[in-house]
Structures are given as structure tokens and as C-alpha cells.
Amino acid sequence: MTEKLTPGDTPTAFNLPDAYGQPVSLAEFRGRNAVIYFYPKAETPGCTTEACDFRDNLASLQGAGYSVIGISPDTPEELASFSSNHGLAYPLLSDADNAIATAWGAYGEKQVNGSTVTGVIRSTVVVDPAGKVQLAEYGVNAKGHVARLREELGVA
Numbered sequence: 001m002t003e004k005l006t007p008g009d010t011p012t013a014f015n016l017p018d019a020y021g022q023p024v025s026l027a028e029f030r031g032r033n034a035v036i037y038f039y040p041k042a043e044t045p046g047c048t049t050e051a052c053d054f055r056d057n058l059a060s061l062q063g064a065g066y067s068v069i070g071i072s073p074d075t076p077e078e079l080a081s082f083s084s085n086h087g088l089a090y091p092l093l094s095d096a097d098n099a100i101a102t103a104w105g106a107y108g109e110k111q112v113n114g115s116t117v118t119g120v121i122r123s124t125v126v127v128d129p130a131g132k133v134q135l136a137e138y139g140v141n142a143k144g145h146v147a148r149l150r151e152e153l154g155v156a
Helices: 046-056 058-063 074-085 099-103 145-151
Strands: 016-019 023-025 033-038 066-072 092-093 108-110 115-120 123-126 135-136
Touching: 016 092, 023 135, 033 046, 046 058, 046 074, 046 135, 058 066, 058 074, 092 135, 092 145, 099 108, 135 145
Parallel strands: 033 066, 066 092
Antiparallel strands: 016 023, 033 123, 108 115, 123 135
């Protein structure tokens, strides 16, 4: 099991390819708040629900000063299709070897249909403008998570 991040931690930097193969780094979000969520697999029911929920709440999150970034082990091509199919207007990044998910505590053992498996743990980490963890939540539910997150962040 990887170590979960807690408020005040400095998360491991990343430089990952987006849906179009262009590198995106954590440093690009320095000076602003970033909501970074980890999800197991594009086009699966839970991940689609969560991604579309972030899409539907993107304007209010951005209006409150939060950027949104999704990270999964999917290939850039899979991410491009996922983004296009669902009109996702925020970066989706490919963490093919799960190195960043592991470093951020979002990879390890989890329960799926009563079985213990190893994989990406649906997680959300909010990083503040100074690059420190403001909030870290692990094992979140796809449905209703964004509404609860908005409430925790005080986003109307």
C-alpha cells in the first residue's frame, strides 16, 4: 500500500502526456489551486460518471479559482477518445506505469465486488497555489463526490 498524502504535504511533481501527447506538469499549476483526481479506467461507468460530474461543475470550480486535472493509466489515445466522447474540457493525463498514482497514494489494494485487487484507487487531491496539499481524499464514490468536494471547498 502506498502512503496517502495529507494536508501540508508537498506531492511528487509530475510531467505526464495529455490526451494529445503533450506534456503537462504540476509546475504549470503553481500559483493557483488545482483539483487532481485519479480514476481507474476511461469509459467505465464509475469513471464516466465522475468525469462528467467534473465537466458539469467545471465552470463553478474554475470560477472559484480551481483547475481540474484527471489522471489515469489510460493511453493518450484512450484519453482523447474519452474526452471527445464526453466533452471533457479539462486535461486528462496518462500515468501509464502508475508511478504518480503510487507516489500520491492513489494506487494499491482496494475492494472491487467483494474481491481485493490492486489498482488505481479513486482519489482526489487539492493542491494549493504554493504547491502544498490542501485536501486529500481516497476511495471516494464516483457519484456525488464532486458536489461534496465543492461543499468542502466552499464553491457555490
